Amino acid sequence: MKRLLNDGYDAVEELLDGYVKAHGDVVKLADNERVVVRTTLSPQPKVGIIFGGGSGHEPLFLGYVGEGVADAAVIGNVNTSPDPIACYDAVTAVDQGKGCLYLYGNYQGDVLNFDMGAEMAADDGITVETVLITDDVYSAKDRADRRGVAGDVIVLMAACAVANTGADLATVKAAAEKANDNTYSMGVALSSSTLPVTGKPIFDIGPDDMEVGMGIHGEPGIERKKLEPADAVMDEILGIVLPDMNLQSGERVAVMINGLGGLPLMDQYICYRRVHDVLTEKGVTIAKSMVGNYATSMDMIGMGVTLVRLDDELEAWLNAPFDAPYLKQG
Amino acid sequence: MKRLLNDGYDAVEELLDGYVKAHGDVVKLADNERVVVRTTLSPQPKVGIIFGGGSGHEPLFLGYVGEGVADAAVIGNVNTSPDPIACYDAVTAVDQGKGCLYLYGNYQGDVLNFDMGAEMAADDGITVETVLITDDVYSAKDRADRRGVAGDVIVLMAACAVANTGADLATVKAAAEKANDNTYSMGVALSSSTLPVTGKPIFDIGPDDMEVGMGIHGEPGIERKKLEPADAVMDEILGIVLPDMNLQSGERVAVMINGLGGLPLMDQYICYRRVHDVLTEKGVTIAKSMVGNYATSMDMIGMGVTLVRLDDELEAWLNAPFDAPYLKQG
Amino acid sequence: MADFDRGYFVGAFRRMAATAEEHRDEWTKLDGDIGDGDHGINMSIGFREVVKQLDALPDDTDVAGLFKLVGMTLLRKVGGASGPLYGSFFMKAGAEVAGQSEVSFDDLRRMLRAGVDSIQQRGKAELGDKTMLDSYLPGLDVLEAADAADPQAALTAFVDRMRQGSDDTIPLVAKKGRAMRLGERSVGHRDPGSQSSWMLMNCLLDELKG
Amino acid sequence: MADFDRGYFVGAFRRMAATAEEHRDEWTKLDGDIGDGDHGINMSIGFREVVKQLDALPDDTDVAGLFKLVGMTLLRKVGGASGPLYGSFFMKAGAEVAGQSEVSFDDLRRMLRAGVDSIQQRGKAELGDKTMLDSYLPGLDVLEAADAADPQAALTAFVDRMRQGSDDTIPLVAKKGRAMRLGERSVGHRDPGSQSSWMLMNCLLDELKG
Numbered sequence A, B: 001m002k003r004l005l006n007d008g009y010d011a012v013e014e015l016l017d018g019y020v021k022a023h024g025d026v027v028k029l030a031d032n033e034r035v036v037v038r039t040t041l042s043p044q045p046k047v048g049i050i051f052g053g054g055s056g057h058e059p060l061f062l063g064y065v066g067e068g069v070a071d072a073a074v075i076g077n078v079n080t081s082p083d084p085i086a087c088y089d090a091v092t093a094v095d096q097g098k099g100c101l102y103l104y105g106n107y108q109g110d111v112l113n114f115d116m117g118a119e120m121a122a123d124d125g126i127t128v129e130t131v132l133i134t135d136d137v138y139s140a141k142d143r144a145d146r147r148g149v150a151g152d153v154i155v156l157m158a159a160c161a162v163a164n165t166g167a168d169l170a171t172v173k174a175a176a177e178k179a180n181d182n183t184y185s186m187g188v189a190l191s192s193s194t195l196p197v198t199g200k201p202i203f204d205i206g207p208d209d210m211e212v213g214m215g216i217h218g219e220p221g222i223e224r225k226k227l228e229p230a231d232a233v234m235d236e237i238l239g240i241v242l243p244d245m246n247l248q249s250g251e252r253v254a255v256m257i258n259g260l261g262g263l264p265l266m267d268q269y270i271c272y273r274r275v276h277d278v279l280t281e282k283g284v285t286i287a288k289s290m291v292g293n294y295a296t297s298m299d300m301i302g303m304g305v306t307l308v309r310l311d312d313e314l315e316a317w318l319n320a321p322f323d324a325p326y327l328k329q330g
Numbered sequence C, D: 001m002a003d004f005d006r007g008y009f010v011g012a013f014r015r016m017a018a019t020a021e022e023h024r025d026e027w028t029k030l031d032g033d034i035g036d037g038d039h040g041i042n043m044s045i046g047f048r049e050v051v052k053q054l055d056a057l058p059d060d061t062d063v064a065g066l067f068k069l070v071g072m073t074l075l076r077k078v079g080g081a082s083g084p085l086y087g088s089f090f091m092k093a094g095a096e097v098a099g100q101s102e103v104s105f106d107d108l109r110r111m112l113r114a115g116v117d118s119i120q121q122r123g124k125a126e127l128g129d130k131t132m133l134d135s136y137l138p139g140l141d142v143l144e145a146a147d148a149a150d151p152q153a154a155l156t157a158f159v160d161r162m163r164q165g166s167d168d169t170i171p172l173v174a175k176k177g178r179a180m181r182l183g184e185r186s187v188g189h190r191d192p193g194s195q196s197s198w199m200l201m202n203c204l205l206d207e208l209k210g
Ligand SMILES: Nc1ncnc2c1ncn2[C@@H]1O[C@H](COP(=O)(O)OP(=O)(O)O)[C@@H](O)[C@H]1O
Pocket: B079, B080, B081, B108, B109, B110, C031, C035, C036, C037, C038, C039, C042, C079, C080, C081, C082, C083, C085, C119, C122, C123, C124, C125, C130, C131, C132, C133, C176, C177, C178, C191, C192, C193, C194
C-alpha cells in the first residue's frame, strides 16, 4: 500500500517534530529527541507515568501524553522498542521525587531496553517500577507471557487515574497491575502494514485471507484463515476471549474496538455492534465503550477487541478525567 | 483493499446501530433510522444544528453530534446524500422553536434532498436555513461552485459556537457563512476507497500515481500525477491554496490536516510538519492545529490540507468548548 | 388503444428492479468514471425496497397510488441526485392519473412528460448538460409524435431514441451533477443516469411485449 | 601473531556498515517471516550512525574507545532486542582491552567471548533457542580452539562455524524473542539475528584479508 512520506529513514524524527509542532501547547521534546514530555508537569508532585514502545502505533504512545495522562512517551524506531538512553532520559525529564512507572507492552526488546533505562535511573537514586502489559489472549497461554496490544491504553488510564490522586509508586503500580490482570484482547489482520524505510509490506497475505491473533507490530499471528463476515469474525474472537476470561452473566465490562489503522470506522462500529449484542445477550453489562484507532500498526487493515472486567474501582479509574490530544474525557 | 463487513447492503444500518449502541449516553436514533440525534437537547432553546451527507465519511457527520456541537446528523447511503424525509425528520427531532440550520457540503444531490426537507419543514411552519460548505479550492474557480470537504468540520464549529450562545438563526447562519468564506482546502488521494456493496474500489490508480484535487467521495480529482514525497506534495498543495486565499505574512490561520482514512497518523504529522514550516517561514501564525481523520472516505489513502483565515471572532469560535465523541475540547 | 392497468405497471416495476440489480455494477462503474461510483448501488438499494413494497401491495392501490409508492420508496431509499429525480419522476407521473384504475396510452404519455418535467424542475438541467435528460427529452419527443394506435411501436421508438440520447452524452462536457467539476475530463464517458433511465423505460416496453 | 590496531577495527566497522546496508532487506525479510520485520532496517539505521561517528572519530580514540563508541551508537539507535544485545556486545568487547592501542589475536578472542557473554547475560537465551547465540556460541568455541598462529585461518573457521550455526536455526522452534510466540510456525525459518551476526563477524575476516 502507499504512504505519504519523505525519506523513510527520517520518518520517526519528522513524525515527532510534526507532533510537537501541532500540539506544542501540550507537549514538547525532552533533551532527548525520542522523548515526548508534557510542556508543564503536574503542579502537585505525582508519580511520573512513562509510556512507550516503537513508533508506527500512533496515536499510541505519544498521543496519550497530556494533562492527567502520561507524563512522557519514549519512542523507538518503527515497530521497535526505544533505546535505553531514551528510557532513562524520560525518567529524568518527569520525575518529581515520587518515582516513575514504566508502562509498556511485554516484548523482549522493550524489556531489555527499559530495564537498562531503569538501572541507569537507579544509579541516580530514582526508583522506577515497571508494569508489563500482557493483554493479548491469543499470543500465549500464561498471562505473564502474553504480549501487550490495545490494553496498553486501558492500563495507562488506570495508572494515571491513581497517580493523579497523588498516590505513591507502589499504589500506582498496583492499580496498573490490577487493570492489566483484568484486560483481555484479541485481534485479526487483513493486511500487513507498510514499512517506511522499505516502502514494502512486512508479510504477504492472500486477498481472501486473514491472520488471526495478529499483534500490532506485524509479527505473524497464530493462524491464517479465510476472511469471514464481520459478525463471524467477532464471534470467533469472543469464542476465544470469553472463555479465557471466564466472563459470567451479571458481570460488567468495558469494551474497546481498536482499529489497526486501515480499517474504516464504519467497519469498527459494525464490529462493535456484534460484540455489544453478543455480550448483552449473554447478560453482561457494557459500562464503557471505546471505538477507534487507539493503537495502530500504521496502515494495517485489522482490528482487535479488548474487554476489561470491571469492578467499581476499575470502572471509576477508566472514567477519570484525562486530557491528552488522543484521550479526552470527563 | 479488504474490509470487515457483513452484507454490504446492511452496512449503513449496522454502522448506525453500532454507533448509537457505543455512544448511547450521547446520541440515539430519531424515529427515522437515518437520523442520529442527541439524547437530550440543550436545556436552553437554541438554533438546531443539522449536519449531514452520505455515509462512508466517518467520523463525519455522526461523530460530531453531541453537547454544544451538532444536534442531529442525517446520514445517506455510502457517498450519497441522505433522503429528504430524513432531512425533514431531523428538523422535527431537534427544532426548539428557534429554527434550524442545515450544514452540508455543496453537492447537487445534497442540495436536492435537503431543499426538499426544508420545504417540508416550512409546511410545518419551521424555518430552516442552509449554509453550503464550499472549501475545496481545486474543485472549481468560484467559491459558490466548490464542493465541501473537511471544511465541514470548521464551519460546524463556528455555527455551533454561536448557536450555543442562544443567538438567533440569522446570526448563526452568518457565523457559518463567515467560517465557510474563510476556509480553504485541497487534498490528494493515493487510492480509491472500497465500496461496501461491491467490495471493489471506485476507480483504479497506478502504484506510483496520485490523484490531485481528490474530494472525499471518490469522485475523480482534477489531475493525475506521479506520487511524490510528502514535502513536495504539501508544497504543491500550498502552491495552489495560498495564492487562492491570498494569504499574507502577518496573518493568522488554523491548520487542519485531514486523513482520508487509510493514511497513517505518522504520515499525517509528517505532512503537518511541512505545512507548519512553510507557513512559519512565510510569516504566518498558526493559532490552531488539528491533525487526524476528521472527514474520511472509508479506507481511501489520502489527505487534505485545510487552512482557515482567522480573526479574533473566528478564532474564538474554533476554540469554543465542544463535547461530541469525535470533537472534544475546552 | 391498449389500456395499462395496475398489473401492467407492477410487472414493469418488477422488471425495473431486476434491471437495477442486473446492471448495478455497470451503472456503478459508469458513475465511478465521472461521478462517485454509487449510482448503480443506490438504484439497487432503492429497487430492492420497491420489491418489498410490491410484495405487500394493498389490494386497493390504484395506478396513481402505485406510482406514488414507488416514487416515495425511491425518494426515501436512494438519496443522492437520482433519488429525488427518479422519486419525483414517478410521483408526478402518478399524480397525472389520480383516481384512475386503468390508464390509456395517451395518459401514459402525459405521465411520462409530467415526470420528466419534474426532473427538469428539480434539477434545472438543460438538454446537452450530460444528464438523464439527454435521454428522456429526445425520447419523449419521439414518443409524443408517435402513432397512438400502436403503443408497442411507439414505446420501441421512445426507448431507442432514449438509448441514442444516452450514447450522445459520451462526447459531452458535463454541466450538471457531480461530473460537472471534472470539466473536460468528463468527455468520452457515458452519463450513468442516461443509461439507467433508458434501461428502466425499456421495462415499460418489455412488459408490454410480455 | 598479528596485532589488530584501531585502523583495522575502523575498517572492519565500515565493512559492517556496508554489510548492514547491503543485506538490509534480506535481514528484514527474515525478520518479517518470524518476527516484526525490522531487524535489517534497524541495523542499517544503527550502522548509518556508526559511519557518521567514524567519519568524525577523535584522533585520540583507542580500540576500547572505538568499541565503546560503536556499542553506544548501536544502543542508542537500533532499539528492539538487537540494539541492547549488539550494543552490549561491542561495549563489553571493548572494555576487555581498555587502554590498549593495539590488541593481540588472543585479546581479540577474549573480546569476542566477553561480548557474547554479555549477550547471554542480557538476553538469557540458551544454545538452541533460535537466536544469534546459535551462531555465536559454536563459532566462539571453534575460534578459541583454533591455532593462534594463523588468525586468518582461525577467523575463517569461526565465521564458517557461525554460518553453520545460523543454518542450524532453521529447523528450530524459537524459545526467545518475538518469534517465541509463533511456536511451531517458526520452524523452517532462519533466525535473522543469527544471520546478521555471522555476516558482521565476517567483516573482521574480510578486513584481515584486506
Ligand atoms: N441536475 C440534474 N438533472 C438531471 N439529471 C441529473 C442532474 N444531476 C445529476 N443527474 C443525473 O443523476 C446521475 C447521477 O446519479 P447519482 O450517482 O445517484 O447521484 P450523485 O451524483 O448524487 O451520486 C447522473 O448520471 C445524471 O444523469
